[in-house]
Amino acid sequence: PHVAGAAAVLLSRGVPAARVRDTLLESARGSGTWDEKYGHGQLDLAAALGQTTRSSSSPVPFLLGGIFAFLLAQMAGTSAAFRAKSTLAGALAGGGLFFLGALGLPDLMVVRLLSTGLVHWPEILFGGGWMHFPLWLSAALPMGLAFTLGAYHKTRPVALGVAAAFAATLFHGAATGALAPWWMPVMLGQAWLAMNATFSVLLGMGMAGTEILEQMERRR
Structure with missing residues:
Protein backbone atom coordinates (compact mmCIF):
# COMPACT_ATOMS: atom_id res chain seq x y z
CA PRO A 1 0.00 0.00 0.00
CA SER A 57 8.58 20.09 -16.90
CA SER A 58 5.02 19.31 -17.92
CA PRO A 59 3.12 22.47 -18.87
CA VAL A 60 -0.29 20.78 -18.49
CA PRO A 61 -1.14 22.03 -14.95
CA PHE A 62 0.12 25.51 -15.91
CA LEU A 63 -2.07 25.56 -19.01
CA LEU A 64 -5.14 24.14 -17.26
CA GLY A 65 -4.98 26.71 -14.48
CA GLY A 66 -4.56 29.55 -16.95
CA ILE A 67 -7.35 28.35 -19.24
CA PHE A 68 -9.82 27.92 -16.39
CA ALA A 69 -9.03 31.40 -15.04
CA PHE A 70 -9.32 32.99 -18.48
CA LEU A 71 -12.68 31.34 -19.16
CA LEU A 72 -14.12 32.41 -15.80
CA ALA A 73 -13.04 36.01 -16.36
CA GLN A 74 -14.02 35.98 -20.05
CA MET A 75 -17.53 34.60 -19.50
CA ALA A 76 -18.25 37.37 -17.01
CA GLY A 77 -17.09 40.00 -19.50
CA THR A 78 -14.37 41.49 -17.30
CA SER A 79 -11.80 43.93 -18.64
CA ALA A 80 -8.80 42.78 -20.64
CA ALA A 81 -6.42 43.77 -17.83
CA PHE A 82 -8.38 41.77 -15.26
CA ARG A 83 -8.49 38.74 -17.59
CA ALA A 84 -4.74 38.90 -18.17
CA LYS A 85 -3.94 39.14 -14.45
CA SER A 86 -6.37 36.34 -13.57
CA THR A 87 -5.00 34.10 -16.32
CA LEU A 88 -1.42 34.60 -15.14
CA ALA A 89 -2.40 33.96 -11.51
CA GLY A 90 -4.30 30.81 -12.48
CA ALA A 91 -1.41 29.48 -14.56
CA LEU A 92 1.16 30.08 -11.81
CA ALA A 93 -1.10 28.65 -9.10
CA GLY A 94 -1.81 25.63 -11.28
CA GLY A 95 1.68 24.71 -12.48
CA GLY A 96 4.17 27.18 -11.06
CA LEU A 97 7.30 27.96 -13.06
CA PHE A 98 7.23 24.41 -14.38
CA PHE A 99 10.28 24.84 -16.61
CA LEU A 100 12.61 25.29 -13.62
CA GLY A 101 12.70 21.52 -13.18
CA ALA A 102 14.50 21.14 -16.50
CA LEU A 103 17.19 23.75 -15.80
CA GLY A 104 19.32 21.63 -13.50
CA LEU A 105 18.94 24.01 -10.55
CA PRO A 106 19.96 22.94 -7.01
CA ASP A 107 17.45 20.71 -5.25
CA LEU A 108 16.30 23.42 -2.83
CA MET A 109 12.86 23.71 -1.25
CA VAL A 110 12.32 27.15 -2.75
CA VAL A 111 13.01 25.76 -6.23
CA ARG A 112 10.53 22.94 -5.65
CA LEU A 113 7.86 25.38 -4.46
CA LEU A 114 8.37 27.74 -7.38
CA SER A 115 8.36 24.95 -9.97
CA THR A 116 5.14 23.23 -8.91
CA GLY A 117 1.48 24.10 -8.50
CA LEU A 118 -0.02 25.33 -5.25
CA VAL A 119 -1.95 22.11 -4.64
CA HIS A 120 1.33 20.18 -4.34
CA TRP A 121 2.97 22.48 -1.80
CA PRO A 122 2.06 20.45 1.34
CA GLU A 123 4.06 17.43 0.17
CA ILE A 124 7.10 19.66 -0.34
CA LEU A 125 6.70 21.53 2.94
CA PHE A 126 5.66 18.63 5.17
CA GLY A 127 6.66 15.52 3.20
CA GLY A 128 4.83 12.29 2.54
CA GLY A 129 1.35 12.48 1.09
CA TRP A 130 0.09 15.54 2.97
CA MET A 131 -1.21 16.89 -0.31
CA HIS A 132 -3.95 14.26 -0.01
CA PHE A 133 -5.38 15.67 3.24
CA PRO A 134 -9.11 16.07 2.42
CA LEU A 135 -9.44 19.62 3.72
CA TRP A 136 -6.56 20.69 1.46
CA LEU A 137 -8.08 18.93 -1.56
CA SER A 138 -11.18 21.06 -1.18
CA ALA A 139 -12.46 24.56 -1.83
CA ALA A 140 -11.33 25.71 1.64
CA LEU A 141 -8.34 27.76 0.45
CA PRO A 142 -10.15 29.28 -2.56
CA MET A 143 -13.04 30.23 -0.27
CA GLY A 144 -10.70 31.82 2.28
CA LEU A 145 -8.99 33.84 -0.43
CA ALA A 146 -12.32 34.79 -2.01
CA PHE A 147 -13.42 36.46 1.22
CA THR A 148 -10.05 38.16 1.81
CA LEU A 149 -8.09 38.90 -1.36
CA GLY A 150 -11.25 38.66 -3.44
CA ALA A 151 -12.79 41.57 -1.58
CA TYR A 152 -10.37 44.05 -3.12
CA HIS A 153 -10.00 45.03 -6.75
CA LYS A 154 -6.19 44.88 -6.85
CA THR A 155 -5.89 41.40 -5.33
CA ARG A 156 -9.05 39.86 -6.78
CA PRO A 157 -7.27 38.37 -9.85
CA VAL A 158 -5.01 36.39 -7.50
CA ALA A 159 -7.97 34.94 -5.62
CA LEU A 160 -9.80 34.12 -8.86
CA GLY A 161 -6.66 32.52 -10.28
CA VAL A 162 -6.21 30.29 -7.24
CA ALA A 163 -9.86 29.23 -7.36
CA ALA A 164 -9.52 28.40 -11.06
CA ALA A 165 -6.27 26.49 -10.50
CA PHE A 166 -7.80 24.43 -7.69
CA ALA A 167 -10.87 23.72 -9.83
CA ALA A 168 -8.73 22.57 -12.75
CA THR A 169 -6.47 20.41 -10.56
CA LEU A 170 -9.33 18.80 -8.64
CA PHE A 171 -11.33 18.07 -11.80
CA HIS A 172 -8.23 16.57 -13.42
CA GLY A 173 -7.47 14.53 -10.30
CA ALA A 174 -11.01 13.19 -10.13
CA ALA A 175 -11.03 12.26 -13.82
CA THR A 176 -7.63 10.57 -13.90
CA GLY A 177 -7.44 9.15 -10.38
CA ALA A 178 -4.21 11.07 -9.77
CA LEU A 179 -5.59 12.59 -6.55
CA ALA A 180 -6.88 10.40 -3.75
CA PRO A 181 -8.12 12.13 -0.57
CA TRP A 182 -7.19 10.29 2.59
CA TRP A 183 -9.74 8.07 4.34
CA MET A 184 -12.13 7.98 1.39
CA PRO A 185 -13.05 5.08 -0.93
CA VAL A 186 -12.29 5.73 -4.58
CA MET A 187 -15.81 6.72 -5.64
CA LEU A 188 -16.36 8.95 -2.61
CA GLY A 189 -12.96 10.56 -3.17
CA GLN A 190 -13.79 11.34 -6.79
CA ALA A 191 -17.15 12.80 -5.76
CA TRP A 192 -15.42 14.92 -3.11
CA LEU A 193 -12.94 16.28 -5.65
CA ALA A 194 -15.62 17.01 -8.26
CA MET A 195 -17.90 18.71 -5.72
CA ASN A 196 -15.14 20.96 -4.39
CA ALA A 197 -13.90 21.71 -7.91
CA THR A 198 -17.42 22.83 -8.82
CA PHE A 199 -17.59 25.01 -5.70
CA SER A 200 -14.23 26.55 -6.65
CA VAL A 201 -15.65 27.40 -10.07
CA LEU A 202 -18.66 29.05 -8.42
CA LEU A 203 -16.34 31.08 -6.20
CA GLY A 204 -14.43 32.21 -9.28
CA MET A 205 -17.65 33.16 -11.04
CA GLY A 206 -18.74 35.12 -7.99
CA MET A 207 -15.50 37.09 -7.93
CA ALA A 208 -15.73 37.77 -11.66
CA GLY A 209 -19.30 38.98 -11.14
CA THR A 210 -18.18 41.26 -8.34
CA GLU A 211 -15.51 42.69 -10.62
CA ILE A 212 -18.11 43.45 -13.29
CA LEU A 213 -20.35 45.24 -10.79
CA GLU A 214 -17.43 47.36 -9.62
CA GLN A 215 -16.48 48.15 -13.22
CA MET A 216 -20.02 49.39 -13.83
CA GLU A 217 -19.84 51.53 -10.70
CA ARG A 218 -16.55 53.08 -11.80
CA ARG A 219 -18.03 54.02 -15.18
CA ARG A 220 -20.81 56.08 -13.60
Whole structure:
Protein backbone atom coordinates (compact mmCIF):
# COMPACT_ATOMS: atom_id res chain seq x y z
CA PRO A 1 0.00 0.00 0.00
CA HIS A 2 2.89 2.40 0.67
CA VAL A 3 4.27 1.86 -2.82
CA ALA A 4 0.83 2.33 -4.36
CA GLY A 5 0.40 5.59 -2.45
CA ALA A 6 3.81 6.82 -3.54
CA ALA A 7 3.00 5.93 -7.15
CA ALA A 8 -0.24 7.93 -6.92
CA VAL A 9 1.67 10.96 -5.64
CA LEU A 10 4.14 10.75 -8.54
CA LEU A 11 1.32 10.39 -11.06
CA SER A 12 -0.34 13.49 -9.60
CA ARG A 13 2.92 15.37 -10.20
CA GLY A 14 2.71 14.57 -13.91
CA VAL A 15 5.26 11.75 -13.97
CA PRO A 16 4.46 9.44 -16.92
CA ALA A 17 3.13 6.06 -15.80
CA ALA A 18 6.02 4.33 -17.58
CA ARG A 19 8.51 6.30 -15.45
CA VAL A 20 6.89 5.83 -12.02
CA ARG A 21 8.46 2.42 -11.30
CA ASP A 22 11.93 3.51 -12.38
CA THR A 23 11.70 6.71 -10.33
CA LEU A 24 10.78 4.79 -7.17
CA LEU A 25 13.57 2.26 -7.73
CA GLU A 26 16.21 4.87 -8.48
CA SER A 27 15.34 6.90 -5.37
CA ALA A 28 15.03 3.95 -2.95
CA ARG A 29 17.46 3.82 -0.03
CA GLY A 30 19.84 0.87 -0.18
CA SER A 31 22.69 -0.61 -2.13
CA GLY A 32 20.99 -0.13 -5.47
CA THR A 33 20.77 -3.86 -6.12
CA TRP A 34 18.04 -6.37 -5.31
CA ASP A 35 18.43 -8.88 -2.49
CA GLU A 36 16.09 -11.42 -0.92
CA LYS A 37 15.82 -9.67 2.45
CA TYR A 38 15.36 -6.00 1.50
CA GLY A 39 14.24 -6.23 -2.11
CA HIS A 40 15.10 -3.03 -3.97
CA GLY A 41 15.59 -1.02 -0.76
CA GLN A 42 13.54 1.31 1.42
CA LEU A 43 10.93 3.52 -0.22
CA ASP A 44 11.98 7.18 -0.15
CA LEU A 45 9.16 9.37 -1.45
CA ALA A 46 11.00 12.60 -0.65
CA ALA A 47 13.91 11.57 -2.86
CA ALA A 48 11.52 10.48 -5.61
CA LEU A 49 9.79 13.86 -5.46
CA GLY A 50 13.19 15.53 -5.67
CA GLN A 51 13.89 13.65 -8.89
CA THR A 52 10.46 14.62 -10.14
CA THR A 53 11.11 18.30 -9.50
CA ARG A 54 14.39 18.16 -11.35
CA SER A 55 13.09 16.20 -14.34
CA SER A 56 9.42 17.09 -14.74
CA SER A 57 8.58 20.09 -16.90
CA SER A 58 5.02 19.31 -17.92
CA PRO A 59 3.12 22.47 -18.87
CA VAL A 60 -0.29 20.78 -18.49
CA PRO A 61 -1.14 22.03 -14.95
CA PHE A 62 0.12 25.51 -15.91
CA LEU A 63 -2.07 25.56 -19.01
CA LEU A 64 -5.14 24.14 -17.26
CA GLY A 65 -4.98 26.71 -14.48
CA GLY A 66 -4.56 29.55 -16.95
CA ILE A 67 -7.35 28.35 -19.24
CA PHE A 68 -9.82 27.92 -16.39
CA ALA A 69 -9.03 31.40 -15.04
CA PHE A 70 -9.32 32.99 -18.48
CA LEU A 71 -12.68 31.34 -19.16
CA LEU A 72 -14.12 32.41 -15.80
CA ALA A 73 -13.04 36.01 -16.36
CA GLN A 74 -14.02 35.98 -20.05
CA MET A 75 -17.53 34.60 -19.50
CA ALA A 76 -18.25 37.37 -17.01
CA GLY A 77 -17.09 40.00 -19.50
CA THR A 78 -14.37 41.49 -17.30
CA SER A 79 -11.80 43.93 -18.64
CA ALA A 80 -8.80 42.78 -20.64
CA ALA A 81 -6.42 43.77 -17.83
CA PHE A 82 -8.38 41.77 -15.26
CA ARG A 83 -8.49 38.74 -17.59
CA ALA A 84 -4.74 38.90 -18.17
CA LYS A 85 -3.94 39.14 -14.45
CA SER A 86 -6.37 36.34 -13.57
CA THR A 87 -5.00 34.10 -16.32
CA LEU A 88 -1.42 34.60 -15.14
CA ALA A 89 -2.40 33.96 -11.51
CA GLY A 90 -4.30 30.81 -12.48
CA ALA A 91 -1.41 29.48 -14.56
CA LEU A 92 1.16 30.08 -11.81
CA ALA A 93 -1.10 28.65 -9.10
CA GLY A 94 -1.81 25.63 -11.28
CA GLY A 95 1.68 24.71 -12.48
CA GLY A 96 4.17 27.18 -11.06
CA LEU A 97 7.30 27.96 -13.06
CA PHE A 98 7.23 24.41 -14.38
CA PHE A 99 10.28 24.84 -16.61
CA LEU A 100 12.61 25.29 -13.62
CA GLY A 101 12.70 21.52 -13.18
CA ALA A 102 14.50 21.14 -16.50
CA LEU A 103 17.19 23.75 -15.80
CA GLY A 104 19.32 21.63 -13.50
CA LEU A 105 18.94 24.01 -10.55
CA PRO A 106 19.96 22.94 -7.01
CA ASP A 107 17.45 20.71 -5.25
CA LEU A 108 16.30 23.42 -2.83
CA MET A 109 12.86 23.71 -1.25
CA VAL A 110 12.32 27.15 -2.75
CA VAL A 111 13.01 25.76 -6.23
CA ARG A 112 10.53 22.94 -5.65
CA LEU A 113 7.86 25.38 -4.46
CA LEU A 114 8.37 27.74 -7.38
CA SER A 115 8.36 24.95 -9.97
CA THR A 116 5.14 23.23 -8.91
CA GLY A 117 1.48 24.10 -8.50
CA LEU A 118 -0.02 25.33 -5.25
CA VAL A 119 -1.95 22.11 -4.64
CA HIS A 120 1.33 20.18 -4.34
CA TRP A 121 2.97 22.48 -1.80
CA PRO A 122 2.06 20.45 1.34
CA GLU A 123 4.06 17.43 0.17
CA ILE A 124 7.10 19.66 -0.34
CA LEU A 125 6.70 21.53 2.94
CA PHE A 126 5.66 18.63 5.17
CA GLY A 127 6.66 15.52 3.20
CA GLY A 128 4.83 12.29 2.54
CA GLY A 129 1.35 12.48 1.09
CA TRP A 130 0.09 15.54 2.97
CA MET A 131 -1.21 16.89 -0.31
CA HIS A 132 -3.95 14.26 -0.01
CA PHE A 133 -5.38 15.67 3.24
CA PRO A 134 -9.11 16.07 2.42
CA LEU A 135 -9.44 19.62 3.72
CA TRP A 136 -6.56 20.69 1.46
CA LEU A 137 -8.08 18.93 -1.56
CA SER A 138 -11.18 21.06 -1.18
CA ALA A 139 -12.46 24.56 -1.83
CA ALA A 140 -11.33 25.71 1.64
CA LEU A 141 -8.34 27.76 0.45
CA PRO A 142 -10.15 29.28 -2.56
CA MET A 143 -13.04 30.23 -0.27
CA GLY A 144 -10.70 31.82 2.28
CA LEU A 145 -8.99 33.84 -0.43
CA ALA A 146 -12.32 34.79 -2.01
CA PHE A 147 -13.42 36.46 1.22
CA THR A 148 -10.05 38.16 1.81
CA LEU A 149 -8.09 38.90 -1.36
CA GLY A 150 -11.25 38.66 -3.44
CA ALA A 151 -12.79 41.57 -1.58
CA TYR A 152 -10.37 44.05 -3.12
CA HIS A 153 -10.00 45.03 -6.75
CA LYS A 154 -6.19 44.88 -6.85
CA THR A 155 -5.89 41.40 -5.33
CA ARG A 156 -9.05 39.86 -6.78
CA PRO A 157 -7.27 38.37 -9.85
CA VAL A 158 -5.01 36.39 -7.50
CA ALA A 159 -7.97 34.94 -5.62
CA LEU A 160 -9.80 34.12 -8.86
CA GLY A 161 -6.66 32.52 -10.28
CA VAL A 162 -6.21 30.29 -7.24
CA ALA A 163 -9.86 29.23 -7.36
CA ALA A 164 -9.52 28.40 -11.06
CA ALA A 165 -6.27 26.49 -10.50
CA PHE A 166 -7.80 24.43 -7.69
CA ALA A 167 -10.87 23.72 -9.83
CA ALA A 168 -8.73 22.57 -12.75
CA THR A 169 -6.47 20.41 -10.56
CA LEU A 170 -9.33 18.80 -8.64
CA PHE A 171 -11.33 18.07 -11.80
CA HIS A 172 -8.23 16.57 -13.42
CA GLY A 173 -7.47 14.53 -10.30
CA ALA A 174 -11.01 13.19 -10.13
CA ALA A 175 -11.03 12.26 -13.82
CA THR A 176 -7.63 10.57 -13.90
CA GLY A 177 -7.44 9.15 -10.38
CA ALA A 178 -4.21 11.07 -9.77
CA LEU A 179 -5.59 12.59 -6.55
CA ALA A 180 -6.88 10.40 -3.75
CA PRO A 181 -8.12 12.13 -0.57
CA TRP A 182 -7.19 10.29 2.59
CA TRP A 183 -9.74 8.07 4.34
CA MET A 184 -12.13 7.98 1.39
CA PRO A 185 -13.05 5.08 -0.93
CA VAL A 186 -12.29 5.73 -4.58
CA MET A 187 -15.81 6.72 -5.64
CA LEU A 188 -16.36 8.95 -2.61
CA GLY A 189 -12.96 10.56 -3.17
CA GLN A 190 -13.79 11.34 -6.79
CA ALA A 191 -17.15 12.80 -5.76
CA TRP A 192 -15.42 14.92 -3.11
CA LEU A 193 -12.94 16.28 -5.65
CA ALA A 194 -15.62 17.01 -8.26
CA MET A 195 -17.90 18.71 -5.72
CA ASN A 196 -15.14 20.96 -4.39
CA ALA A 197 -13.90 21.71 -7.91
CA THR A 198 -17.42 22.83 -8.82
CA PHE A 199 -17.59 25.01 -5.70
CA SER A 200 -14.23 26.55 -6.65
CA VAL A 201 -15.65 27.40 -10.07
CA LEU A 202 -18.66 29.05 -8.42
CA LEU A 203 -16.34 31.08 -6.20
CA GLY A 204 -14.43 32.21 -9.28
CA MET A 205 -17.65 33.16 -11.04
CA GLY A 206 -18.74 35.12 -7.99
CA MET A 207 -15.50 37.09 -7.93
CA ALA A 208 -15.73 37.77 -11.66
CA GLY A 209 -19.30 38.98 -11.14
CA THR A 210 -18.18 41.26 -8.34
CA GLU A 211 -15.51 42.69 -10.62
CA ILE A 212 -18.11 43.45 -13.29
CA LEU A 213 -20.35 45.24 -10.79
CA GLU A 214 -17.43 47.36 -9.62
CA GLN A 215 -16.48 48.15 -13.22
CA MET A 216 -20.02 49.39 -13.83
CA GLU A 217 -19.84 51.53 -10.70
CA ARG A 218 -16.55 53.08 -11.80
CA ARG A 219 -18.03 54.02 -15.18
CA ARG A 220 -20.81 56.08 -13.60
